[in-house]
Amino acid sequence: MGFILPYLNLNATFARSMPCKGNIALFSQSGAICGAILDWAAAANVGFSSFVSVGSMLDVDFGDLIDYFGMDIHTRSIVLYIESITNARKFMSAARSFARVKPIIVIKSGRFKEGAKAASSHTGAMAGEDEIYNAAFKRAGIVRVKHIADLFNCSSILAKQPRPTGPSIAIITNAGGPGVLATDAIIEKGGKIAQLSDETLKKLNEFLPPHWSKANPIDIIGDADEEKYRKTIEICLDDKNIDGLLIICVPQVVADPKVLADKIIDISKKAVKPILVAFPGEESVYHARQILNRNNIPAYSTPEEAVESYMYLYHYSRNLELLFETPEELNIKTSTIYQEKLKNTIKKALKEKREILTESEAKEFVEMYGIKTTKPEIAKSENEAVKIADKFGYPVVMKIYSPQITHKSDVGGVAINLQCKETVKQEYKDMIKRVKGKKPEAKIIGVTIQKMIESKGVELIVGSKKDPVFGSAILFGMGGIYTELFKDKAIGFPPLNQVLVQRIIEKTKAYKLLRGFRDFPPVNMHRVEETLISFSQMIIDNPEIKEIDINPLIATRDELIAVDARIILDSKPWEKPHLIISAYPSKYIKKVKLKDGAEVVLRPIKPEDEHMWQEMFNSFSEETVRFRFFRIIKETPHEMRTRYCNIDYDREIGIVAEINEKGKRRLLGVTRIIINPGESDKAEFALVVSDKWHRLGLGSEFIDYTIEVARDKNLKKIYGIVLKDNTPMISLCKEKNFKITSGDPGEYNIEYDLKK
Incomplete structure (x- = not known):
């Protein structure tokens, strides 16, 4: 369809009209949707900073547009109509970069297989699974809506109202029924009914009739006029317990909707909290809704619509807050020797034209990443089976051993709770016969015997599969016999940290069991978190893993044990995406010695460093702060700290210098390169060293290493x-052969040519 840039009065589309100037950038893969939105926007008085119909995205895609308009001064929020994503890593990188400051709202079609087929025929690209899209949007801090009406409503509140700071809503209504409906909608969507303060109740009692509701919803009774509405609204806006207002006016004899609309408009001009209005009905309130919408007050025909819009935006703010919560540092280690051994296992299997690892091989994989397993031994005869069972001690579990059989239970290839020699002998014969009958083409080598886990615990599943769009995704939920019954699962993407793992676990029903429920004692949640982070690292390290299941993973009070594990290999991993979020670049870890002999580790910064970063900042003198930030900064709130610690390694590398003094870890300084959108061959550069560590050679080490890292990222130039x-x-830059030129008053521009 083309594009429209209202601030340039440029309309390069088939649309006849030019939309109003506004702060929403809208990008759509459907030209028809674009046309519908333009028509709606004109009626609702919603303006746009840009309007782009992207089609099949053969050149410019969503990632490019988010990057470009994320930097646009006229754009405050971004709205997307998506049928498919072509470059998931680029999309996620762009969205994560801007979602913190400019809300991104998405409607994704093709939520079900039938719809996905229609979408792929329209765009020429395959649509991914909807649950994976959901998880990706959440990880990027994107708000997903399901209906076009929600897209309009969210756009409206974004364009017209302050962002919600909390879930507590006060309802002001002249009728009880709509107030109850609004209450139900707020609770259903995860909001809260604001608790009115004593002062608010006292002020309302002074002018409302004696039989008003005396609580929230604030039912001011059907004979309430515009003046009672005005006073009630102003009092509620002053209540610190209230985060937002929903004003409902059902057509009655006393209150004139148009006059009330004018009063709400006057109040909203001074309000710092969101105000939403629901005028149920049509003929007598239609013009009042139009007046409100044209004056930047979102007005809806039902209370439920208003509540849904508010809660979408609140959940956006809350999701960002949770995403950028500081994770606890967990000590997860993997050995290079182990990794080489595992790579050899993969090579051996693929050389033998096996894409499925044996249970022993799969469990060896899992063990190497610190996840305890039951260790099976192979028995090729009934006597061997008895000998192994005697060694392990009864009861034992027997499983069929065949390279062609992965789902052993489906062919009767699993027997549990075998209590003695006789049952082991008999089951060996029966199992071989049973499986041969069901799978005659399979080569049966024998069985495996392993100790049966008798402790009562929560049965979990941890798995991963490669999605054709989003690469490796991690699944967690209730496992064992409950896997198919409850379909209890949550999805995330590697790399995971302690906070991200927490969010995944909390989404499942299994979470309640893990915390302790009836006969199940509480599980050590730190162990569960460590296990998932180790599992995430295993996926990162091994792109050859196409699919993996650890099911069941039994969690008891003190430990987690993988009872079964299955790994399917990808013989051509380079043909599919692996990670859509850049992993921690551990290759940039190195040790250096300073002039005083102190040994310092240079390594990439990570989210867990936030507290140490704050300690380092507190050690800076005012002059050091001014030299680094070009102004004096006294406070560094959490939002600022996460901006420097929780970064996208595709766009930015911050290298910290860490020292360990008598068991106390400290950061001594940071050097940073930032690759801005559209500047793939150059990066902005800055560094700072804590005052105590000046003149010890750390600045020189920082610059040398920055140049080394920049070259590794194929940059041609760094500048600052x-x-x-x-x-x-300045002296250090001269020593390192930077080009120094005059810049703005009081500033030098520095530049280093990495090609020389």
Whole structure:
């Protein structure tokens, strides 16, 4: 369809009209949807900063558009109509970069297989599974809506109202029924009914009739006029317990909807909290809704619509808050020797034209990443089976051993709770016969015997599969016999940290069991978190894993044990995406010695460093702060700290210097390169060293390593700005052969050519 840029009065589409200027950038894969939105926008007085119909995205895609309009001064929020995503990593990187400051709202078609087929025929690309799309949007901090009406409603509140700061809503209504419906909608969507303060109740009692509701919803009774509405609204806006207002006016004899609309408009001009209005009905309230919408007050025909819009935006804010919560550092280690051994296992299997690892091989994989397993032994005869069972001690579990059989239970290839020699002998014969009958083409080598886990615990499943769009996705939920029955699962993407793992676990029904439920004692949640992070690292390290199941993973009070594991290999992993979010670049870890002999580790910064980053900042003198940030900064709130610690390694590398003094870890400084959108061959550069560690050679080490890292990322140039009175940095740049030129008043521009 083309594109429209209202601020340039440029309309390069088939649309006849130019939309109003506004702060929403809309990108759509459907031209018809674009046309519908333009028509709606004109009626609702919603303006746009840009309007782009992208079609099949053969050149410019969603990632490019988010990057470009994310930097646009006229754009405050981004709305997407998506049928498919072509470059998931680029999309996620762009969305994560801007979603913190500019809300991104998505409607994704093809939520079911039949719809996905229609979408793929329209765009020429395969649609991914809907649950994986959901997880990806959540990880990027994107708000997903399901209906076009929700897209409009969310756009409206984004464009017209302050962002919600909390879930507590006050309902002001002149009728009880709509107030109850609004209450139900708020609770259903995860909101809260605001608790009115004593002061608010006292003020309302002064002018409302004696039989008003005395609580929230604030039913001011059917004979309430516009003046009672006005006073009630103003009092509620002053209540600190209230995060937002929903004003409902059912057509009655007293209150004139148009006059009330004018009063709400006047109040909203000074309000710092979102105000939403529901005028149920049509003929007598239609024009009042139009007046409100044209004056930046979202007005709806039902209370439920208003509540849904509010809660979408609240969940957006809350999701970002949770995503950027500081994770606890967990000590997860893997050995290079182990990794080499596992790579050899993969090579051996693929050389033998096996894409499925044996249970022993799969469990060896899992064990190497610190996840305890039951270790099976192979028995090729009934006597061998008895000998192994005697060694393990009864009861034992027997499983068929065949390279062609992965789902052993489906062919009768699993027997549990074998209590003695006789049952082991008999079951060996019966199992071989049973499986041969059901799978005559399979080569049966024998059986495996392993100790049966008798402790009562929660049966979990942890798995991963490669999605054709989003690469490796991790699944967690209730396992064992409950897997197919409850379909209890949550999906995430590697790399995972402690906070992200927590969010995944909390989405499942299994979470309640893990915390302790009836006969199930509480499980050590740290162990569960460590297990999932180790599992995530295993997926990161091994792109050859196409699919893996650990099911069941039994969680008891003190430990987790993988009872079964299955791994399917990908013989051509390079043909499919692997990670859509860049993993921690551990290759950039190195040790250096300073002039005083102190040994320092240079390594990439990570989200877990936030507290150490704050300690380092607190050690800076005012001059050091000014040299680095070009102004004096006294406070560094959590949002600022996460901006520097929780980064996308595809776009930015922050290298910290860490020292361990008598068991206390400290950060001594940071050097950083930032690759801005549209500048793939160059990066902005800055560094800072804590005052105590000046003149010990750390700055020189930082610059040398920054140049090394920049070259590794195939950059051609690094550049930056230095204040003219920052003489130590200027001297260092001269020593390292930076090109130094005059910039803005009081500043030098520095530049280093990486090609020389």
